[in-house]
Amino acid sequence: MTTRSDTIQAALDWFDAGHFLAELRRRVARRTESQRSDAHDELLAYLEDEIGPALSGSGFAWRLLDNPSGGVPFLYAERHEDVNRPTILTYGHGDVVLGHDAQWRSGLSPWTVVVDGDRWYGRGTADNKGQHSLNLAALAQVLAARGSLGFNVKVLLEMGEETGSPGLRALCERERATFAADVLIASDGPRLSAHRPTLFLGSRGAFNFDLSVDLREGAHHSGNWGGLLANPGTILANAIASMVDGRGRILVEGLRPPPIPASVRAALADIEPGEPGGPEIDRDWGEPGLTPAERVFGWNALEVLAFRTGNPEHPVNAIPPRASAHLQVRFVAGCDHTAFIAALRAHLDRRGLAAVRVAAARSEVMRATRLDPGHPWVQRVAASIERTTGARPAILPNLGGSLPNDCFAEALALPTVWIPHSYPACSQHAPNEHLLGSVAREGLAIMTGLFHDLGEAAAAE
Ligand SMILES: [Zn+2]
Known part of the structure; x- marks a missing residue:
């Protein structure tokens, strides 16, 4: 039987051998700009040729779900182990904002990952390809170590988040039974700061x-x-x-x-909000x-x-x-x-x-959501992160900014726990977007530890 620390170490060895970077390079090379009207084929290919096959390799059954808005379909995947075990829904988006190729620093390109010290440059490294890739990799690591996860997983990937997630809310309303779960655990957005693992539970x-x-x-x-x-x-x-x-x-x-x-x-x-290099708080x-x-x-x-x-x-x-x-x-x-x-x-x-x-105004209203920081799922995830990193994570009741969390918190009525793997200065949505290698590596350890713990806890229940 492999221990918790063995499983995390195996994940870190895989990361250190360059496998995660190779996977991310391949995914970033796909020009999945949802704000470009002729990107349909590339958007679909990300699901069909990239994520679907990777999930099949981890024992997931996947299929495409029609988008109620008529846009690019969603990818839905499921690994069902036992009705008596908890079910986690996870979410990510494979689309990115426009590359703006000409505006990147010389030597950088949105579609080729360039590693410069701790910074891994490329469009989508932070938002959101790097983040969902880490979570799917962590699931695969726990599965490889244990032979089973010890819980059920549902995966939802969309290709329209950067255009306001068209159809996502309607899809969640339509597929309530399909997506039924005990909790949403997903990753997007920034940590409070690079060095502080963070949970956020909703958004303004x-x-x-x-x-x-x-x-x-x-x-x-x-x-x-x-x-x-x-x-x-x-x-x-x-x-x-x-x-x-x-x-x-x-x-x-x-x-x-x-x-x-x-x-x-x-x-x-x-x-304590704020970021070195950011504006001074008034x-x-x-x-x-x-x-x-x-x-x-x-x-x-x-x-x-x-x-x-x-x-x-x-x-x-x-x-x-x-x-x-x-x-x-x-x-x-x-x-x-x-x-x-x-x-x-x-x-x-x-x-x-x-x-x-x-x-x-004509623009879409973004709804506000917030899970109570005292909710048992929050405490469970926070305890697992503390066990992996040795420090209590920052717990933000909600992000200051917005994301489509109402689809999960309201339409699916799930407790929502987000574990971001990026940081505030990542230049998300701007030229020179990057992921920090050190934060990605710690993120993989956090997620591997968390998925390990969830399987253990479920077995003990
Ligand atoms: Zn974004």
Whole structure:
């Protein structure tokens, strides 16, 4: 019988022999840019020629599932061992954002992995090919060591995440029985920092909206008309100032979250956001009385993303006829985004700002999700990671950013535990995207240890 440490060591030996890098090179070489309209064949080939065969080799049965949106199908794979054992659903995305080949540093290319010290450059190394490849490799390692996993696994891979996951939510609603599981364990996004293994349990939502004030046709000379005509820019600036104060505190009651739950506050107590090389955090910004971690992971933010009146590039001495602004609410679980517009309308009307129009933006709303940090699955995964790395992982109730976790947390009603293998400065979605070799190696150890432990725990149950 192989021990836990033998199994992890075998996985690390496989990694150190270059097998993981070789696999990643092959996968990164596939130009799976879902934002390119002619990429259909490459997207499909990633599933059919790359992931499917790899899963077959690990005893999975796989097939393609129609995409309800009409886009590229999903890959679904299953390894069923025993109905009395728990079932894990895992997820990844094989598509990447556009390569932007010309913008990479000289000597680098999005489609060829270049190793420079600890950095492994290439499009998708971090987001998300490297991450799901590590998880599938860890499953294969535990299987090779033990002959069976000791639990059941379902794998879902999509090829449209970078275009907003078209069809994913509808697929989860349609295939609820197929995807039935005890937990989602998946990897995407960054750790809190390169050196701190991290769990996150959901994501903040994002709701964008437009404000506009449109008073008349054409501009009028500010000398002849200043003092006589209402200025839309002034009205809009005052409207925004009534919604969020000069230090970023949200003033619209309906856009503020419920109090931070004690378990969330406790999980955030040892979290320090920020990254070396990143911008300095403004200590006096946001909701007073909250720590920086509470502000970005436990609270809502109202951001002015764009504001326009007159002609900002070439101002003229005229009262502009109109003004517009584009704003965003980043919101935590527990907020009802469908009530945001009505709350804003009522807020403006109460202040005599009926001239300010408010409308939801056309962009898709990202929903907010959050699993309670005290949930048994969180504690189980955290304990396993601590056993492998010797340190307690950071537990983020949710990411500050967004990902399609509502498909799993709401449509499938699963507890969701994400174990990211990247770090904040990975240049995801930008030129020079890279994975850190050291973090990937530790990620493989973490996942191998976790899958080993889940099989053991299931056998003992
Ligand atoms: Zn991405």
